Structure formats: structure tokens, C-alpha cells
């Protein structure tokens with residue numbers, strides 16, 4: 001049992017919204033004695049989320065802090081907690097650290113409270129903290145557990161279901177098709193028999209979306225004639241738009257949406273990846289505005305009587321086990337493949353976070369702290 005743990009903290013604030021590896025500092029500290037209701041975990045892998053830089057910019061992560069909002073896979077080493085037992089492999093929120101004391105009583109970091117159903121299913125007060133079933137741990141490594149059964153796979157799964165059923169007659173557009181949620185949404189829509197067109201940044205990434213994910217076409221959203229390419233790619237209009245990007249792209253795509261079509265908005269990646277981050281709003285904007293549903297988009301939705309889904313995925317986490325089962329079956333049949341980029345080594349965490357904003361990658365970016373057996 002270790003006596004100390006290692007933790008990366010933000011050492012200095014960002015300058016001009018640019019993150020560099022030397023802005024992080026490594027600390028070592030003693031592992032505290034467990035109190036009743038607590039468990040000690042060893043973090044195996046964490047997902048790096050695209051909001052990391054925005055959380056630093058808006059002060060949610062301050063110099064001296066680690067960011068406790070990461071979704072992680074961990075093993076319970078020692079426990080005095082009612083839910084997390086020694087030897088369990090769990091999903092939880094964790095800091096940039098290799099060991100952590102957690103509790104099933106803790107609330108989520110950065111999100112609202114879960115429903116009573118989710119609390120009962122998880123045996124925890126956070127939607128993101130739960131024990132993986134042993135069969136799942138046996139079947140899938142931690143990177144797949146946290147990608148396909150983390151928010152990426154779950155968002156694509158519930159998003160298309162709520163916009164569904166997706167039928168072979170549907171023409172589906174997927175923004176961020178090379179990204180974490182989009183790469184799975186493309187595959188699920190293809191598995192349902194739909195005509196699928198992804199959007200990605202640059203020719204190489206577009207080719208990858210077609211060749212690896214099986215999209216019918218992929219358009220470079222940066223192309224000057226993107227709007228014209230969009231109209232050509234969808235001669236009969238768009239029936240479903242899966243959008244985790246927002247911004248100008250969403251407004252452009254609205255022109256090709258069919259009457260009574262379905263818009264699924266789940267994120268605003270364009271704002272997270274912009275060179276300059278928007279100043280924090282004086283008033284908290286709504287989820288719809290954060291996810292790219294501007295007043296112009298609202299007007300288009302109304303004019304074309306479109307259906308619009310917009311939520312945080314934990315709204316459906318009482319159905320998590322069913323989704324895990326369905327996605328497992330699709331992966332076993334080879335219909336859907338996990339898409340992720342794993343950086344190995346706890347020491348590489350700062351460069352991985354910086355790389356999220358600087359280097360192209362496929363699917364979810366994850367850092368695996370130690371090699372898996």
C-alpha cells in the first residue's frame with residue numbers, strides 16, 4: 001500500500017489562453033488515513049475533456065489546484081465506504097493524480113445532482129461514480145470502459161435513440177466526426193442503415209472518417225465552399241443532425257435541415273477549441289445557448305418545425321446498464337469499434353492536456369497511468 005501519492009497541479013495561469021506543459025507542477029503528498037465512508041483508489045486512466053482549458057480560464061481550476069472533474073477508471077485499494085469495495089474497478093471523477101480518497105457520499109464536480117433513480121443504481125450521490133460490473137471489467141480494458149461506456153459512447157447512443165429511431169431512409173449529418181462522441185455517432189447511424197455525412201477539419205481527417213468509421217462522405221468544415229459542399233452532399237436535405245460543436249457550423253447546417261427533422265445538440269466544442277476563449281458571461285447562459293442553439297438557430301427550428309434534443313447525458317444514466325449491454329454487443333459483432341487515443345504514463349499528463357488543443361487526434365484522448373496487465 002503506498003504512503004504517498006503524486007498529483008499534477010496548475011502552477012501558473014494561462015497567458016493569452018495558451019496552455020504549455022510547464023504551467024503544470026508535480027507534487028507529492030502523504031495519503032491520508034481513511035475515515036468511515038471513504039475509500040482509497042488507484043487511478044488507472046483518465047479521460048481528458050475538452051473543457052479543461054475553459055475551466056482554467058474561468059477559474060474553476062486555479063493555480064495550486066488539480067482539476068477534480070475528470071472522468072476516470074480506478075481500482076479500489078482499501079475501503080471503509082458502503083459502495084466501493086476493495087478490488088472493485090470503478091468509474092469516478094478524479095484529479096490529475098495517481099491515488100485519491102473518494103466517497104460514494106460525494107456530489108459530482110461541475111455538474112448538477114443526479115436523479116434519485118441514478119443515485120439508487122450507483123449507490124452514490126454522483127452520476128459519475130459507480131462500480132463497473134465484473135463481466136464488463138473482464139471483457140473490456142479501462143480505455144474502452146471510459147470511452148464507449150463513458151460519456152462519449154453513452155451520448156452518441158442516447159442521442160441517436162432520442163432522435164430516433166434512425167432508419168435506413170434517414171440522411172444524418174455528424175459534426176466533430178473525428179472526435180469522441182462524433183466518431184461513435186457516425187458508426188451507430190451507419191449501423192442503423194442511414195446515409196451518413198461527417199464534418200471534420202482537413203482532408204486527412206475527412207478521409208479517416210470515411211475509411212475507418214464508414215461514413216458515406218466527410219466534408220472539411222474549414223473549406224471556403226463548405227455551404228455549397230453541404231448542399232451537394234445532401235440533395236434531399238438533412239433528417240438528423242448530431243451536433244457537439246455549435247457556433248457558425250450549426251447556423252450553416254440549418255439551411256439544409258428538412259421540415260420536421262431532428263437536431264441533437266450536446267456540446268459546444270467550437271468554443272472550447274477556439275484560439276481565444278470567450279470571456280465568462282455575466283449571466284449563466286442556458287444549456288441551449290452553450291450548445292450552439294443561437295437565436296438564429298431557434299428561429300430555424302421553429303420555422304421548419306424541427307425537433308430539438310439538448311441535455312447532459314446523465315439524464316439517461318438510470319438506463320446505463322442497458323446501454324452498456326447494447327454497446328457491448330455492437331462491439332462484439334464488430335459493428336462499432338472504440339475510437340480513442342491513449343497516452344501512456346502519468347508523467348505525460350501535462351503534455352497530453354496541452355496536445356489536446358494543439359495536435360489532431362482520433363476519438364477520446366485518455367492518459368493511462370500505468371500499463372495494464
Ligand SMILES: NC(=O)c1ccc[n+]([C@@H]2O[C@H](COP(=O)([O-])OP(=O)(O)OC[C@H]3O[C@@H](n4cnc5c(N)ncnc54)[C@H](OP(=O)(O)O)[C@@H]3O)[C@@H](O)[C@H]2O)c1
Nearest residue numbers: 155176178179180181200201244266267268269270312313
Ligand atoms: N451533453 C453531454 O452529456 C456531453 C457528453 C459528451 C461530450 N459533451 C460535449 O460535447 C462536445 C464534443 O465532445 P467530444 O468529446 O466529442 O469532443 P472532442 O473529442 O474534443 O471532439 C470535438 C470535435 O469538434 C471539432 N471542432 C472543433 N472546433 C470546431 C469548429 N470550429 N467547427 C467545427 N468542428 C470543430 C473537432 O474536429 P477536428 O479535430 O476534425 O477539427 C473535434 O473532432 C464537447 O463540448 C463536450 O464537452 C457533452
